[in-house]
Amino acid sequence: MKKVLAKAYLYLLLAMLYAPLLFIAVFSFTESRVLGNWTGFSTKLYSNLFTGGMNGGSSLLAAVENTLLIALIAAAISTLLGTVAAVGIFNLKGRKKQTMQFLNNIPMINPDIITGVSLFLLFVFLGFSQGYTTVVLAHVTFCTPYVVLNVLPKLAQMNPNIYEAALDLGATPGQALWKVLVPELRPGMISGFILAFTMSLDDFAVTFFTRGTIGLETLSTYIYADARKGGLTPELRPLMTIIFLIVLILLIVINMRQEKMKKQ
Amino acid sequence: MAKDYIIDIQHLSKSYGDVKVLDDINFYIRRGEFITLLGPSGCGKTTLLRQIAGFIAPDEGRILLEGKDISGIPPYKRPLNTVFQRYALFPHLDVFDNIAFGLKLQKLPAKEIEVRVKKMLKMVSMTDYEDRSVDSLSGGQQQRVAIARALVNYPKVLLLDEPLAALDLKMRKDMQMELKEIHRKMGITFIYVTHDQEEALTLSDTIVVLNEGRIQQIGTPTDIYNEPVNSFVADFIGESTILNGTMIRDRRVEFMGHEFDCVDEGFGENVPVDVVVRPEDVYIMNHQEGAQFSGVVQSCIFKGVHYEMFVETDKGYELMIQDYNAFEPGSTVGLLIRPSDIQVMHKERTINTIEAEVLDSHHVSMLGAEWECEVPDDAATGDTVIAEVPFDGIELLDHQEDGKLAGEVHFLLYKGDHYHLTILTDNGDRLWVDTDDIWDKGDLVGIDIRSEAIKLKLKND
Amino acid sequence: MIKRSYWSLPYLIFMVVFVVLPLLLIVLYAFQDGHGHLTFANITRFFTDSDSLSTFALSIEVAIENTLICILLGYPAAWILSNRKLNRSAVTVMLFIMPMWINALMRTLATAELFSMLGFTLGKGTLLFGMVYDYIPFMIYPIYNTLMKMDNSYAEAAEDLGATPWKVFWKVTVPLSLPGVMSGVLMVFMPTVSTFAISEFLTNNKIKLFGTIIQENINSSMWNYGAALAFIMLFIIGITSLFGENKETQAEGGLI
Secondary structure, eight states: OHHHHHHHHHHHHHHHHHHHHHHHHHGGGBOOSSTTOOOOBOOHHHHHHHHTOTTTHHHHHHHHHHHHHHHHHHHHHHHHHHHHHHHHHHHOOHHHHHHHHHHHHHHHHSOHHHHHHHHHHHHHHHTOOOSHHHHHHHHHHHHHHHHHHHHHHHHHHSOTTHHHHHHHTTOOHHHHIIIIIHHHHHHHHHHHHHHHHHHHHHOOHHHHHHSTTSOOOOHHHHHHHHHHHTOOOTTHHHHHHHHHHHHHHHHHHHHHHHHHHHHO | OOOOEEEEEEEEEEEETTEEEEEEEEEEEETTOEEEEEOSTTSSHHHHHHHHHTSSOOSEEEEEETTEEOTTSOGGGSSEEEEBTTBOOOTTSBHHHHHHHHHHHTTOOHHHHHHHHHHHHHHTTOGGGTTSBGGGSOHHHHHHHHHHHHHTTOOSEEEEESTTTTSOHHHHHHHHHHHHHHHHHHOOEEEEEESOHHHHHHHOSEEEEEETTEEEEEEOHHHHHHSOSSHHHHHHSSOOEEEEEEEEETTEEEETTEEEEOSOOOSOSSEEEEEEEOGGGEEEESSOTTOSEEEEEEEEEEOSSSEEEEEEETTSOEEEEEESSOOOTTOEEEEEEOGGGOEEEEOSOSSEEEEEEEEETTEEEETTEEEEOOOOTTOOTTOEEEEEEOGGGEEEESSGGGSSEEEEEEEEEEOSSSEEEEEEETTSOEEEEEESSOOOTTOEEEEEEOGGGOEEEETTO | OOOGGGGGHHHHHHHIIIIIHHHHHHHHHHTBOTTSOBOSHHHHHHHHOHHHHHHHHHHHHHHHHHHHHHHHHHHHHHHHHHOTTTOOOHHHHHHHHGGGGSOHHHHHHHHHHHHHHTTOOOSHHHHHHHHHHHHHHHHHHHHHHHHHHSOHHHHHHHHHTTOOHHHHIIIIIHHHHHHHHHHHHHHHHHHHHHOSHHHHHHTTTOSOOHHHHHHHHHHTTOHHHHHHHHHHHHHHHHHHHHHTOOHHHHHHHHOO
């Protein structure tokens, strides 16, 4: 009885959470430009999205492309910067270590709008023209702390002597770094990269304040502008459905791999 | 029959999946006794304790507390309290509130709670610590608070689940003494779980030795040490050399190639037995007069109080000896064992007996594989027969994939001139193997059985 | 050989330029007028302008309500999910976490569209409803995490000392899961105060929250007043993070 009630509660909550997404998914399979108006099954919105036909399609695809590219570059830079920083922070002691950790926490605690506004003021102050570069720099700012946080525990787990052991066995510092340190840290770097990538994909506010006026659109700013105009570009429906499915599949795959690893 | 049993455990069994964690456990506990459940990890001792506490329901059997079955009663209604393995002190409460937790639940007046908690704090010598947070305490102090928290409720029985395992050696010794003292003062029955045989011998009135879900032996510490009933107990409790022997007749046993007088009777004549010799029970001297046999000292290490020596006997057996005097490695010594120091035990088995199915006139299926062997004429295809394989008929291989079966070394016993291993196959079967090779517990091995070693017997023989 | 602690230098320089300096600039701009003169005018303007003040009050009110509803709905869910007797499915847990991985604007837009199709008038009701939609996974996940990590022996010890299951829950489980609730609050409260797109979508721009007025000021080039408002928000963050000291659990809460 208790179990039935508990399950019912969970499923009710899930139904509420997923209703909007399912609603969008259902109406991605009809042609009507007004949402909620079913005019028969059609995959026209999907073909529009990919061929860039009709209004909106091509600029939407461009926004998706920008989003992915920015996320990829920002995540790569963050992973590099964050890993080097983590090694440094790990070897610091006392006050210096605390200070670095405190600074590292700031971008994570700050709401997006503060990060966005403050970076906007920085670029204005320095006279930087805002565009692609400033957006990437801004994303690196709020992504790197997550890489640091993912790499630090790996350093703590690592046997502190293995680097010295490699040197002792005749490796140069460079070789020791590449053949011993990096493989040990790799799991942390990968999870840091993935986290940085998704944080960047999700971002709206920081991009909004740092993209300048050159007309750079990511998916988030595109949706925002679209909603402000009052209409929702119908091609967004299939796009949302696809993204929803990709995330679902990815999470299922990750989940299954974890289960498998647990069993081993 | 005396009725002062506070706890009576009857036919208790518990399985997780296919694994029998507890198999038909029966024993009773006297009021006021300090009883220890002793065994290696995975022997079922913690499961047994948790069943008494009420956290695990038994599959079969009953637990009687003062004659009443408590099997269906939830833990919060049982008049028992537990000291948990890693103490499980509530981190959000201070020392006082941790100890007062049970009394507050009983809704006792605040005055009384305070009096009882303070009394308890005094008893565990933690008087000034009542306002401290539990995280700020050392391991030993947390231990004391955990004991106080359980005892303040005046339980009928106190259960202790490896309470000293997390402490360092020195602290453990001190706490052992204190526990003994608390037990004496309170007069409450203690059920203590540990894998540390020394701790069990020091603390207990009675020890219950468990292995693989079964009671091996119940007795006082001296009984268990001096008269182990089987090779497991002999090996697990204290140091010992376990040897193959033959009971020639009452009070006369042969082992290590010599005949000895002993005090054991009733084994029958010419019966294979296991013989236990404790290292401190072998007399060692540098002359042969009065000696029963001789040996050559192989190594000699100073162990603080005594010297520990390994001696190769005249018939090629290795014997561990402890003595206050050192004997030079390489020197020839005379050796003597007194009749009362020889402990003779029944052998649990002398051969592997395995159920097999006849496939054709030259093959049987057993242990999940197919084997070539001689099949007796009166066994037909499809018959179930018993295969007997001597301990030395089984070969162990370094790589699991090289053998017909794969398994791991589950238990090992040095028998003076060879090792006696228990092998657990991947299918869950047990095989016993004698070998001269050195293996470690947990080693993965391939298993092969020489076909001439397999002897088949019809089931009804 | 370079000392390995020096490896933190590049990041230190990066953070000084992109984290510390920008925050100082917020303070600088907040206390300047359009010509670069020092002034308190921006701050006094906020405290004397009833519109700004009521927006601020409304933001805090919505954030508190949202946080409370998220705890009330999310705690039982997290508890059920973490209870091995009631839930054994990792998939159900995953379904609750998944929305965190989907663009918040997309989810909000979908929610707003669903509301308008169902004929709800967009206003405070839909705002709160939509916010709960958006933020409840961020409450459930950290609570679920602390409950999962909680050593079962605490509950057993309480039961052993005579606590009924109900008492165990209130006297042990709830107090010990407070750090998880705290990080949930951090992940819900401040973002609710500061968001602008979400509130604009959910109310069709009818109701303005604090984030929106910051955004509007910055976007219409009133940087100094915008910076002053951001400064006030920074101030609140300082206070809330004092309450929720536990920064590490907060960071953990965001990770999978």
